Amino acid sequence: MRIHFIAVGGSAMHNLAIALKQKGHVITGSDDAIYEPSRTRLEKYGILPANMGWYPANITSDIDAVILGMHARADNPELLKAKEMGLKVYSYPEYIFEQSRDKVRVVIGGSHGKTTITSMILHVLKESGRSFDYLVGAQLEGFETMVKISDAGVIVIEGDEYLTSPIDRRPKFHLYQANIAVISGIAWDHINVFPTFENYTDQFKNFLQTIRPGGTVIYNQDDAVVQKIVDESAIDVSKKGYSLASNYIADGVTYLKTPDKDLPLQIFGKHNLYNIEAARHVCAELGISDEQFYNAISSFKGAARRLELLGKTEHTAVYKDFAHSPSKLKATIEAAKQQFPDRELVAVIELHTFSSLNRDFLKEYHGSMDLADTAVVFINRHTFEQKKMEPYGENVVKEAFGNSKLNFFNNNEILVEFLSSINYKGKNLLLMSSGDFGGLNLVQVAERALETVDKR
Template sequence: MKVHFIAIGGSAMHNLAIALHKKGFKVTGSDDVLFEPSISRLAKYGLLPEKNGWYPEKITADLDAVILGMHARADNPELIEAQQKGIRIFSYPEYVYEQSVNKLRVVIGGSHGKTTITSMILHALQAAGKNFDYLVGAQLEGFDTMVQLSDAPLIVIEGDEYLSSPIDRRPKFHLYKANIGVISGIAWDHINVFPTFEDYTRQFDVFINTIENGGVVFYASNDEVLNDVVSANQSTVTKTAYKLPEFEVQNGITSVVYNGQTYPLLVFGEHNLLNMEAARSVCEVLGIDAADFYSSMVTFKGAARRLELLGKNEVTNIYKDFAHSPSKLKATIRAVKQQFPFRKLVACMELHTFSSLNKDFLKEYAGCMDEADEAIVFIDAQTFVQKKMEPYDAKVVKDAFDNTDLLFFDQPQELQRYLEQTELAEKNLLLMSSGNFGGLNLNQLSSDILIK
C-alpha cells in the first residue's frame, strides 16, 4: 500500500504515518510547518519531508490513498490534485477505521478524561499480556508511539468530538463505529464548531447511534446532562452506568478498596477514580477481572500533562495539568485540594483555545476556580494577535469568573516573576493549560521555586 499524508506533522497524523510505515506501507507526506516532536520522530523513520510546503507533484496516480489532516485547508494544492486524479481521500479517523474494520473497536468519548481512560485501559491490557492496537492523544510511558496498527484483534481508540478534516465536518468519534463505547461526561466545548450547547450534546447522542448492534456504551452516572442524553437515546445497544469505587485517602495517598483489598495509587482525584471505573468496565468485557485490573493500576503513573508532578519538597508540590475547560478546571482543583486538605492551593490557568477566549463562552467559567485559595488567570497577549481576536482586560476576566480576588496576567515574564516571588510554604501550585504559558519553561520555573 502506498499512502500520502497532507499535513503529516500533526500530532495524530505523524503517529499514524509512523504506524503505517511500521506495518510495511510506503508512506510519504507534506506540511507547510513542522514542530517538535514531529520533526524528530518523522526523521527517525525516514518520513520527514525534505522541505516544507505543498507539492502537487507528490500526488501520483499510483497512490492507494491520501490522508488529509485538519491543519490543511480545503484549497490545498495537493488535495485539489488528489481530487482531480480521483484518488481516495480519507481523514485520519476514516483511515484508522479502514485499518480496523475487522477488529473489536473500543472508543473512548466524552468532554474530559478521554486520554486518561484510554491510557488506563492500555496499561491494564499491557499488564495482562493482551495483543492490541491503539490510538491515544498523549505520549505514554512504555509505548513508542501514540498509534499502533498491526494484526491484533482489538483496538482501543481515544475518540475526539472535533471535526475530522477540512472537507469532512463529522466529529472524529462518529467514524470509528465502536463495539464498546465510553462517554465520560458532557461539558460544552468547541464553541467555534458547535455554537450552542444543544449542538454539542447532540454529537454524543449520534455517537451512541454509531455503536454496532450488540454493542455496549458505559457512561458516568454522576453527569446529569449525559444521563439525560442516554435516557432519551433510541439505540438498542446496552447502556451501563459506572460510578465512583470505594476509596480512601491517607497520608497523601489515594487507594481503591475492593473486596477487602487496598490498592494504593499514584494518581488521585475523584475524576481520576471515575476514569478508572470507566476503564475497569471496559476491561471486564475484554476479559480482565477487577482484582487484576486494580493491581495493574497500582503502577499507572498517568498520561503526560495530566496532573503531572513537576517537582516537590517537604512543604510544596507543583503540578501541571492539561485542564482548560470549566469542568476540567473545577475537577482538577478539587482533586488537589482533597488530596492535600491541610495545604492551601495556588491555581493558575491559561486561557488559550478559541473557545475559552471567546467572550460569549467566557461566562461558562463563573465560579470554576472558587475552591482555590488563590486564583490566577493568564492570557498571553500574543494569543489574541495570533487568533485575530479583540483583546480584553482583567475586569472582563474577573467578571466572567465571578471572582474579584482573581489575579490576571497577560505577559509571561510578569507571571513568572510573580510565581517566583510567591511564598509557597505549606501550599501547592497547580498550572493548568492546553497551551504553553507563553513559552515559559515550567520545569525550570518549578526547580527555581522549590530551591529558593
C-alpha cells in the same frame, strides 16, 4: 502500500505515519510547519519532509492513499491535485476505521477524561499480556507511539468530538462505529464548532446511534446530562452505568477500596476515580477480571500532562495539567485541594483555545477557580492576534470568573516574576493549559518554585 500525509506534523497524524511506516508501508508527508516533538520523531523514521510547504508534485499516480490532517485547508494544493487525479483521500479517523473493520472497536467519548480512560485501559491490557491496537491523544510511558495498527483483534480509540477534517465536518468519534463505547461526561466545549450546548449534546446523541447493534455503552450515571441522553436513546445496545469508585485519602495518597484490599494509587482526584470505573467496566467487557484490573491499575502513573508531577519537596509539589475547559479546570483544582487539604494551592490557567477566549463563553468559567488560594489567569497577548479575536483585559476576566481576587497576566515574563515571588513552603503550584504559556519552560518554573522552599 504508498501513503501520503497532507499535514503530517499534527500530533495524531505524525504518530499514524510512524505506525504505518513501522508496519512496512512507504510513507511520505508534507506540512507548512512542523514543531517538536513531531519534527524529531518524523526525522528519526525518515518521514520528515525535505522542505516545508505544499507541493502538488508530491501527488503522483503511484500513491495508494492520501490521509488529510485537520491542519490543512480545503483549498490545499496537494488535496486539490489528489482529488483531480481521483486518488482515495481519507481523514485519519476514516483510515483508522478502515484498518479496524474486523476488530472489536472500543471508543472512549466524553468531554473530559478520554485520554486518561484510554490510557488506563491500554496500561491494564499491556500488564495483562493482551494484544491490542490503539489510538490515544497523549504520549504514554512504555508506548513508543500514540497509534498502533497491527493484526490484533481489539483496538482502543480515544474518540474526539472535534471535526474530522477540513472537508468532513463530522465529529471524529462518529466514524469509528464502536462495539464498546464510553461516555465519561458532557460539558460544553468547542464553541467555534458547536455554538450552543444543545448542539454540542446532540453530537453525543448521534454517537450513541453509531454503536454497532448488540454492542455496549458504558456511561457515567452520575452525570445528569449523560444519564438523560442514554435513557432517551432507542438503541439496540447494552447500557451499563458506573459511579465513583470507593476510596479514601491518607497522608497524601489516594486508596481504592477493593473487595480484597485497600489499594494505594499513583494518581488522585475524583475525576480519576470515575475514570478508573469506566476503564474497569471496559476491561471486563474485554475479558479482564477485576483482580487483574486492580493489580495493574495500581502501577498506572497517569497520561502526560494530566496532573503530571514536575517536582516536589517535603512541603511542596508542582503539577502541570492539560485542563482548559471550565469543567476540567474545576475538577483539577478540586483534586489538588482534596489530595492536600493542609496545603494552600496556587492555581494558574492559560486561556488558549478558541472557546476559552470567546468573550461570550468566558462566563462558563464562573466560580471555577474559587477553591484556589491564589488564582491566576494568563492569556498570551499574541493569541488574540493569532486567532483574530478582539482582545480584552483584567476586568472582563475577573467578572467572568466571579473572582475579584484573581490575578491576571498577559505577559509571561511578568507571570514568572509573580510566581517566583511566592514562598511555596506549605503550598502546591498547579500549572494548567492546552498551550505552552507563550513558550515557558515549565520544568524551570517548577525548579524556581521549589527553590523558594529551601531559601526562605
